[in-house]
Amino acid sequence: MLTVSRIDAFSERLIEFVARASSGIRMDKSKLAVITGPTLLPLVLDLIRKLSSEISIRNESGLIYCGLCRKGPFTKRGMYLHLIRVHRYEIKTLISDELERRLLK
Numbered sequence: 234m235l236t237v238s239r240i241d242a243f244s245e246r247l248i249e250f251v252a253r254a255s256s257g258i259r260m261d262k263s264k265l266a267v268i269t270g271p272t273l274l275p276l277v278l279d280l281i282r283k284l285s286s287e288i289s290i291r292n293e294s295g296l297i298y299c300g301l302c303r304k305g306p307f308t309k310r311g312m313y314l315h316l317i318r319v320h321r322y323e324i325k326t327l328i329s330d331e332l333e334r335r336l337l338k
Contacts, residue, residue: 237333243268244328247277249317251324254285256297256312280331288316288324 246268253260262278269277289312290298290305297312298305301320305312316324 240329240332240336241325244325244332247281247328248321248324251281251284251288251328252313252316254281255289255316256307257289257309258313276335280328280335284324284327284331287327288320 250260250265260281265277266274288300290300292298292306296306297309299307299312299315299320301323304315307315
């Protein structure tokens, strides 16, 4: 069972995966499976898809904008670096809140 302190540590490890998915960079699902384990993998993949669609905004031209601060346009790499450097703790909070909500169901 994941406690609040474990959810916090688990969320920290998922920041990179959410940032990669949000920016459109391929993520290694085998590394994610090692972190989450086989039982939590589907839940975490769904969580990453949901959060990444909220964090990044693509316009009709395909340009990427940050959904958290509305800055942009970014390249894929630029968006990833922006998220990791500027919004690291906001992403961690989003992951923690969503995990707590889903695990308490």
